[in-house]
Amino acid sequence: MASRIAVLGAGSWGSVLANLLTENGQNVTLWxxxxxxxxxxxxxxxxxxYMPNFEYxxxxxxxxxMKTAITGAEVVLFAVPTxxxxxxxxxxxxxLVSNEQAVTVVHATKGLEQNTYKRVSEMLAEEIPAAQRNAIVVLSGPSHAEDVAKKDITLITAACENEDAARKIQKLFMNAYFRVYTNTDVIGAEFGAALKNIIAIGAGALHGLGYGDNAKAALITRGLAEISRLGQTFGANPLTFIGLSGVGDLIVTATSxxxxxxxxxxxxxxGQTLDEVIETMGMVIEGVATTKAAHELAIKRHVEMPITDAIYDVLYNGAEVRSVITGLxxxxGRAELG
Incomplete structure (x- = not known):
């Protein structure tokens, strides 16, 4: 029997996930x-x-x-910018309160809130009353909308402390080209999803400057170490960062x-300025805001994140990219695992 699902947010990722769920036989309304x-x-x-040359x-x-989309839904998927x-x-x-309706809340958003540094699931838990949500499930992993639209093989994670809820979402999304694993480490899944965007900006900058594969591999590897260090101070499982929500998402975002x-x-x-980049992109660049949040959060938590700090200097202090690379x-010298 088809499940009724509301997808809030019709950008590239939200619309492609709505399309996938529809293809899977679910009753989907996209807001x-x-x-x-x-x-x-x-x-x-x-x-x-958002998705040129694609037919839904x-x-x-x-x-x-939004009321039309949500009323009667069993699942509400948030796919809007942070x-x-x-x-x-x-x-x-x-x-939901007006309808006296309880749903499984899912989000596919990757970022941290400015100033509060809260994860997306924390924001959702604060704004949606407990009586209106059965669980909050996080979707994360290496998953460009463009590739999912082409039915490229894609593996992601559904993370939730409630394993039954994670398995429910797993079942809704899985098909021949889209495979979903479950995980109970919500903190790790969200930190991995958010912070990899910072490292992806750095990887792109290396490419723009003409650096080769050695440099990119070094950045991704040491960037993952930073992500793991910060996440673990909040209780994340370090193994999550070598899974789909960690290294998997980092690789696809930092190389594509x-x-x-x-x-x-x-x-x-x-050589473009940040203002020029934002103006020409036309869509939200989550990593720009996440860099600021992570830089400030690392200072508060006394976590060493030199790559994040360097990218922050480029984005917010006008530092020249080559000079911050030289500084790094x-x-x-230090021990790799120290």
């Missing part, structure tokens, strides 16, 4: 606050601004009315032109 986008999805089954399942319904999570979750909570964060770094390495390379 967007943009009337023209909803009309395009319903009438032409396209979403050209004709059964997929889109709406600008900065919009609170606003959208407040709207959703009002509808499909990654907005990689593309942003590449343009910075080629000339740091005092």
């Amino acid at each position: 967007s606050h943009k009337p023209a986008q909803v009309q395009e999805l319903n009438e032409r089954h396209t979403n050209a601004a 399942q004709h059964q997929l319904k889109a709406t600008t009315d 900065k919009a999570i609170r606003e959208v979750s407040v709207q959703a909570a009002k509808i 032109v499909n990654s907005r964060n990689w593309r942003a770094g590449n343009e910075l390495g080629q 390379m000339q740091r005092d």
Whole structure:
């Protein structure tokens, strides 16, 4: 029997996940606050601004009315940028309370809140009353929307402390090309998903400057060490960081032109300013805000994150990319596992 699912957010990832669920036989309603986008999805089954040359399942319904999307749903999937999570979750909570409705909350957003440094699941838990949510499940892993749309083999993680809820989401999403594993380490899954965007900016910058594979491999490896160090101070399982939510997501984001964060770094390495990069990208670059949050959080937690600090200097202090690379390379020698 088909499950009713509301997907909130019709960007590339949200719309492709909605399409996948529809393809899997689920009853999906996709919400967007943009009337023209909803009309395009319903009438032409396209979403050209986010997924050019892709045709969505004709059964997929889109709406600008969040109440229409949520009412009767068993699952509500949040796929909006981190900065919009609170606003959208407040709207959703009002509808759920009014309906006296409880749902499984899922999110596929990768970032940390500015100033509070909270993970997305923490924001959702604060805004959606406990009576209105059966569980909060985190979807993360190496998964570009463009590749999922092409039915490329994709493996991700559904993380939740409630294993039954994780298995429920696993079952909804799995098919011949999209495989889902479960994990109970929500903290690790969210930190891995958020912080890899920082390293992806650095990897793109290296490419823009003309550095080769050795440099990229070094950055990814030492970047993973930073991600793990910070995550573990919050109780994350270190093994999560060598799984899909950690090294898996880091590899795909730090090596692909499909990654907005990689593309942003590449343009910075080629000499563009951050303002120019943001203006031309046209979509949210999660790693820019996450770099600021992680840099400040590392200071508060007394965690050494030299790569994150260097990227912060480039993004927020106007430092020149080559100079911060030189600074990183000339740091005092130390043990790799220290």
